[in-house]
Every structure is written in structure tokens, then in C-alpha cells.
Amino acid sequence: MVGGGVAGMVAALECARVGLRVTVLERSDVLGGCVGRIELDGLTLDSGAESFATRGGTVAELLERLGLAGDVVDPNPAGAWLTMPGLNGTVDSAPLPKxxxxxxxxxxxxxxxxxxxxxxxxxxxxxxxxxxxxxxxxxxxxxxxxxxxxxxxxxxxxxxxxxxxxxxxxxxxxxxxxxxxxxxxxxxxxxxxxxxxxxxxxxxxxxGAVRGIRGGMHRLVDALVAELARFDVTVITSAEVTGLTRVQVAAPAGEANGGAVEVWRVTAVPSEDDPDVEPAAIELTAIDVVLAAPAHTSLGLIGEAVDSWQSADEWPAAASVELVTLVVDAPALAAAPRGTGALVAVGTPGVTAKALTHSSAKWAWLAEAAGDRQVVRLSYGRAGASNPLDGRTDDEVAALALADASAILGVDLDARMLRASGRTAWRDALSHATIGQRDRVRALEDAVAAEPGIEITGSWVAGTGLASVVPHALEAAHRIRHRRVTADGVA
The missing domain is CATH 1.10.3110.10 (protoporphyrinogen ix oxidase, domain 3)
Structure with missing residues (x-):
């Protein structure tokens, strides 16, 4: 597996459960991808996805298998608001229509x-x-x-x-x-x-509902990591995959196939290089490879490995999205003045964020853990524009997020109230939903399907959210299982 996000972990686990030997290569130093954690002021919070859509039931089934079904919770039904331009250069807010x-x-x-x-x-x-x-x-x-x-x-x-x-x-x-x-x-x-x-x-x-996990969606990653260990999956973190090529190797003794078989050679290097140490390359061979990495990484590897696919030139540019989480002492926010959060209309004066989630108002478990503190999370980065946080220091980002939160929530917040802040950047947010993208994905999938032993998965081909990603990853794993597992055992 190339990529240790939820898609890669789900596919790896599904293959390992039937006895296939699996190795996961992940560029980051932790697994999880867009489902992660951040530690702020003694609280363990979600740094990425904080909920899942219930449609299809696939995520719920996965959580059941992982022993998390009893910790699935519903959000506060209060709903979200819209922050928008008001009269004479003011900021206005109203509940979103139900x-x-x-x-x-x-x-x-x-x-x-x-x-x-x-x-x-x-x-x-x-x-x-x-x-x-x-x-x-x-x-x-x-x-x-x-x-x-x-x-x-x-x-x-x-x-x-x-x-x-x-x-x-x-x-x-x-x-x-x-x-x-x-x-x-x-x-x-x-x-x-x-x-x-x-x-x-x-x-x-x-x-149409969304649900979460008591303690945070990052617990899904913890449970998947534990299952990967239980099924003896090899996990290599801080490994950036740089090459994927088809090679011939000697066949196992006794097989009548001309003495050689074709496999994939996967080449990787440490992604966190020490300038004083020469990086040691990692080389692995595998009959099957699943590309569950972000779009730019996967497209580059596919361009090298799949002859029938031309290039990624016609694919849209990825968006740059950044999340900023604040923990504040603000008793006025206990009343949840904007419900569970707000979306921000373009042109709203004095507001740079595009959305805010009042996390401690949305999730009862977090409100209990936070006590008198309030947790809010702001999202930055609109399509077709540079990310407004690029080039800013952490202190500058925290100050901007605090000002935005004040305007959106209608409550004065200042630096004295800020207990902690953190930021998480996603620089490769490629939307599956843009016009023409379905056709591009289908053409890519057709080209990949013609190449033996390679699968692609992840949100950039499956669609937004775990309800799209999890079933897509399972389908990729099932195709490998169908090829590799016979009535006589693993082929």
C-alpha cells in the first residue's frame, strides 16, 4: 500500500485478513491522512475529519468490526448559521435554512x-x-x-x-x-x-445524517493501526515513494513459468532527511500495489507505471485548505450563539475564514472534556485563490483566527482568552466533484484496470468523506483478493 490514510489502511487490513502479506508505506511520520489528532491545552482534538456521513452504512459496519460501535454519537441538532455581509459594511448572521x-x-x-x-x-x-x-x-x-x-x-x-x-x-x-x-x-x-x-x-x-465518535474521529485511526498490527501488516512511516516500475524476478522453485515472474518494484526514500546523512533508499517488490496516496503523488507514479495513460496535464489544480483550532476561555460562547458553527459568504467584511465549527457546542463529549473552555475550528482556503494563511507565522495565524472567530460568533474574543492554538494544512485537496472530473477518473481507472496488479483509491478518486472513501477502498481490496485468493489458499 502506498499511502497510510484511512483508504490505505482499510485496503491493507482487508487484504491482510485473508492471509496476504501487506506492507504500508506512508510519507508522513503518522498514519491517518485527513483523519488525525492535535493536542492543545491538554485536549486531544480532531485535526481533520470530525464526523462521517451515515449513507450506505459502510463506515458504521467498519466501526462495528473495530469495536467502536458503542462510541458512535450524534452531534448537537442545533444546526449551523451563515455569516454574510450586512448593511453599511457590517457583518450579519442568520441560521441556515433547515x-x-x-x-x-x-x-x-x-x-x-x-x-x-x-x-x-x-x-x-x-x-x-x-x-x-x-x-x-x-x-x-x-x-x-x-x-x-x-x-x-x-x-x-x-x-x-x-x-x-x-x-x-x-x-x-x-x-x-x-x-x-x-x-x-x-x-x-x-x-x-x-x-x-x-x-x-x-x-x-x-x-442524510452525520455522526461522530466519542473522543474524536482520530480513534478510528488508532483502531485501524491496532488491527494492522494484529494481522502482522508491516508499516513503514516517513517513507516517500519515488518510483513504481514493472520488473521480472526469479519465480519460486518448482513453478513451471519459465523461471521468472513480473512484479512491481516500489522505491522509496526517507521523507524527513537529515542533511548530514545520506538517505538510504527502500526497495520492495510486490505482486499487487494499491496507490492510496494523495492525487499528485499517485498521478506521478501512475504516469511512470501505466503506459496506456498519458499524463495528468488536464487534471485540475488542487486547492490549499488549512484548519486552525483555538481553545479559549470565553464564557459567552457557552450559549452557542451560532449553533454548531457557521459558513461564511464571500465578501463578508473583516472575515478571512470560509467556515467555523464550534466543536465544543457540536459534540457533547468534547464539551464535557473541555469543561469551562471552548473549542472552535476555522477553515481557510477558497477555490481559485491562494491560501490567505500562506507565509504567516503561527502567532499571526492565531491572531487572525481569533479576530475571525469574534466576527463570526458575535462575541468579543481577545488574546488574553486564548489558551492554545494549532494549525493543520492540506495542500492537495483535489475535489472529485468538479465538472469533468468523473470522466477523468473513469479514463484513469480504465487505464489502470488494464495494467495487472495495480489499484487506486482515496478521496481524489472516490469522492469526499469517509462514506465515499471506505467502500471504494474495500472494493479495491476485494479485487486483489479475488485475483490472489483461491479455494486452495493464497496464490
Whole structure:
């Protein structure tokens, strides 16, 4: 396995469970990828994913197998808010509408919708109910669809903040079939975009929830690491894979195959080099390889290993996303003034962050652990723009995050209240949901499938979130098992 994120660990474990010998190579010094931990002021907090979508049930099944089912918890149902430009250069906030999908309202004239987009915006959005559906089943761009059916106010105030927060992408670039599967068909059935949204919301109520793990999602990584050790999986951290080539090696004695077999040679070097020490290369051979590394690493290795695939030139550039976590002494936040957090509309004066999660308000277990302290987490980095935290020192980032949190939460926070801060950067956030990306992924998967003994997985091909990543990784492992495990044992 190349890459020790959740996808790589799940695939490794699934292969090891049937007796295959597995080695995991991870560039970082820890496993977990986008599911990690950060220690702040005596609290162990999530530095990446803090929840999972319940759709499909695959993540819940994995947690059951890992003995964590009893620690699965629900978040505070209070919901999130939207922070947006107010009158005369002020900052305004309002609860996000309860009945919507990706910010598209099912009831354009609802009080909660009008609070955000006003009567004029709501009246324009209601025209969707009166306009015929002319392009049945043909909408591709989320942004273009919303703009044409409901107008700019819904797009700018409701849809764009959610698109940036969830997918780190502009809604014009998001593939409707990926981010809202079935919406084209639902619009056709119901005769309007808002009607289609309402239809899908009713249909998906049972599978649309998110849940977490008491103590944090990083406990999933701990459980996977323990299982890898139990099944004797070799884990090599701080190892950057630099080469993947097909080579011939001597066949095991007694096999009638001409004395040689083809395998993959995987080359790696220490990723944390000591300038005074010559790095020692790592060389491994394997019949099967799973690339579960980030996009730029995997694409580079595939370009070297798969002759039928040309290049990554047409792939979109990755977004740069950074999370900043604050632990503060702020009694006024105990009332959760913005529910479980807020998304931030573009152009909100004096706010650089694109989203804030009030983690100690969202999760009861964290509120108990934090006591009188409050934990908030801010997200930075919008699609198509440089990350605003680039080049800033940790102290400068903490000061900016504190100012942003004050504006978003509507509570004065100053440096005297700050007990600890930490930052986590994701520089290779490639959205699976942008227009054309499904076709690029399919072409890549077809090329890889024609090459024996190589699989690819991870969020850059599977989609956003554990509910997409886990089943995709399991499918990759099952294909290897199908090739390698026979009625007579491991081939």
C-alpha cells in the first residue's frame, strides 16, 4: 500500500485478513491522512475529519468490526448559521435554512430563506416554481442551474458558502450528478428545482445524517493501526515513494513459468532527511500495489507505471485548505450563539475564514472534556485563490483566527482568552466533484484496470468523506483478493 490514510489502511487490513502479506508505506511520520489528532491545552482534538456521513452504512459496519460501535454519537441538532455581509459594511448572521440541499431551498419563500436573501431574492427564487423545466435531465453545473432557476441571491448567499465549505470549489465548477445525484430526475418529476430538492430531502432523510465518535474521529485511526498490527501488516512511516516500475524476478522453485515472474518494484526514500546523512533508499517488490496516496503523488507514479495513460496535464489544480483550532476561555460562547458553527459568504467584511465549527457546542463529549473552555475550528482556503494563511507565522495565524472567530460568533474574543492554538494544512485537496472530473477518473481507472496488479483509491478518486472513501477502498481490496485468493489458499 502506498499511502497510510484511512483508504490505505482499510485496503491493507482487508487484504491482510485473508492471509496476504501487506506492507504500508506512508510519507508522513503518522498514519491517518485527513483523519488525525492535535493536542492543545491538554485536549486531544480532531485535526481533520470530525464526523462521517451515515449513507450506505459502510463506515458504521467498519466501526462495528473495530469495536467502536458503542462510541458512535450524534452531534448537537442545533444546526449551523451563515455569516454574510450586512448593511453599511457590517457583518450579519442568520441560521441556515433547515429544508434545503447544498443551500438550494425547498421553500424559497420560507422565513429562514427570506432572512438571508430578502424578499427580492426570495421572489426571484420562487419564479423557479413558475418556469417550465426546459432542459430535462441535462443540467451539469450546480452553479449555472441555481443561477438560472433561482437567481444570484440564492447562489451567492446560500449555495456558494456550502460549496466552498464542503467541496472547496466554486458551484459553477461542481458536477450536479456528483454533488446531488438524482436531482435532475427529481426536477423532471416535480417540475421545478425547489420541488426536486424537496422530493430528494424526503427520500433521503434516513441516510442524510452525520455522526461522530466519542473522543474524536482520530480513534478510528488508532483502531485501524491496532488491527494492522494484529494481522502482522508491516508499516513503514516517513517513507516517500519515488518510483513504481514493472520488473521480472526469479519465480519460486518448482513453478513451471519459465523461471521468472513480473512484479512491481516500489522505491522509496526517507521523507524527513537529515542533511548530514545520506538517505538510504527502500526497495520492495510486490505482486499487487494499491496507490492510496494523495492525487499528485499517485498521478506521478501512475504516469511512470501505466503506459496506456498519458499524463495528468488536464487534471485540475488542487486547492490549499488549512484548519486552525483555538481553545479559549470565553464564557459567552457557552450559549452557542451560532449553533454548531457557521459558513461564511464571500465578501463578508473583516472575515478571512470560509467556515467555523464550534466543536465544543457540536459534540457533547468534547464539551464535557473541555469543561469551562471552548473549542472552535476555522477553515481557510477558497477555490481559485491562494491560501490567505500562506507565509504567516503561527502567532499571526492565531491572531487572525481569533479576530475571525469574534466576527463570526458575535462575541468579543481577545488574546488574553486564548489558551492554545494549532494549525493543520492540506495542500492537495483535489475535489472529485468538479465538472469533468468523473470522466477523468473513469479514463484513469480504465487505464489502470488494464495494467495487472495495480489499484487506486482515496478521496481524489472516490469522492469526499469517509462514506465515499471506505467502500471504494474495500472494493479495491476485494479485487486483489479475488485475483490472489483461491479455494486452495493464497496464490
Amino acid at each position: 429544508t434545503g440541499m447544498l443551500g438550494i431551498p425547498a421553500n424559497p419563500l420560507g422565513d429562514d430563506v427570506r432572512r438571508i436573501i430578502g424578499w427580492r431574492g426570495a421572489s426571484r427564487a420562487y419564479l423557479d416554481r413558475l418556469m417550465p423545466i426546459l432542459t430535462i435531465g441535462r443540467a451539469h453545473s450546480l452553479g449555472k442551474l441555481v443561477r438560472s432557476r433561482m437567481g444570484a441571491a440564492v447562489l451567492d448567499r446560500l449555495v456558494t458558502p456550502i460549496s466552498a465549505g464542503v467541496y472547496s470549489a466554486n458551484p459553477d465548477d461542481l458536477d450536479l450528478a456528483v454533488v446531488a445525484p438524482g436531482l435532475n430526475q427529481a426536477m423532471t418529476r416535480m417540475g421545478s428545482l425547489s420541488g426536486g430538492v424537496a422530493d430528494l430531502i424526503e427520500e433521503r432523510k434516513a441516510g
